[in-house]
């Protein structure tokens with residue numbers, strides 16, 4: 693059975709207040725023990741130790757987005773350094789999808805600028821990444837969104853292309869929203885990619901940052917629900933070799 697490590701919302705970076713990891717409100721715990729980086733290093737070191745002690749083979753690492761906070765480059769650098777330090781898996785065994793915090797919020801959808809920093813610290817390092825609109829096209833794509841293991845197939849999905857999109861209200865005021873959407877180009881590309889992989893009898897896993905279903909007001913209130921089209925992804929999952937046994941890994945914050 694494949695062993696997959698799923699990480700998400702690491703939110704690494706140097707920007708306060710995100711850098712502090714816990715709810716330590718009094719500041720008693722020293723910063724270097726209480727940062728997200730320190731907590732991730734401790735947790736992943738324990739995971740690594742468990743893997744070694746139990747002689748397990750880690751087949752894949754899936755990073756479900758929000759590696760950093762507010763597109764902070766320092767967070768991407770810390771993520772890379774953490775992977776180098778822990779040596780959990782080869783880059784080719786790692787899938788990373790962008791979260792809303794990983795893309796350039798002020799850049800338009802379908803542009804290289806939207807993904808430049810994310811890809812510099814993931815794809816350029818050999819990590820598998822999804823189809824990024826504006827960088828990848830159906831004719832030319834460096835994306836490697838499909839990882840095939842003995843008993844499962846993992847597909848990386850980009851749902852962050854419209855994060856930070858500007859929407860003008862009737863009063864003329866523009867607000868930026870995190871609209872969770874997938875493009876038809878990406879779905880077409882994934883459909884094409886899956887033709888080259890054996891999926892029959894395997895667990896199919898779609899990895900994306902956002903929830904496929906709208907979050908409830910008990911969880912989070914954000915005015916992007918009316919812009920989402922992830923139901924389109926649900927339809928794709930249902931009809932393109934992702935029958936009901938599909939498992940979706942998604943998170944949002």
Ligand SMILES: [Fe+2]
Nearest residue numbers: 791792944945
């Ligand atoms: Fe997020």
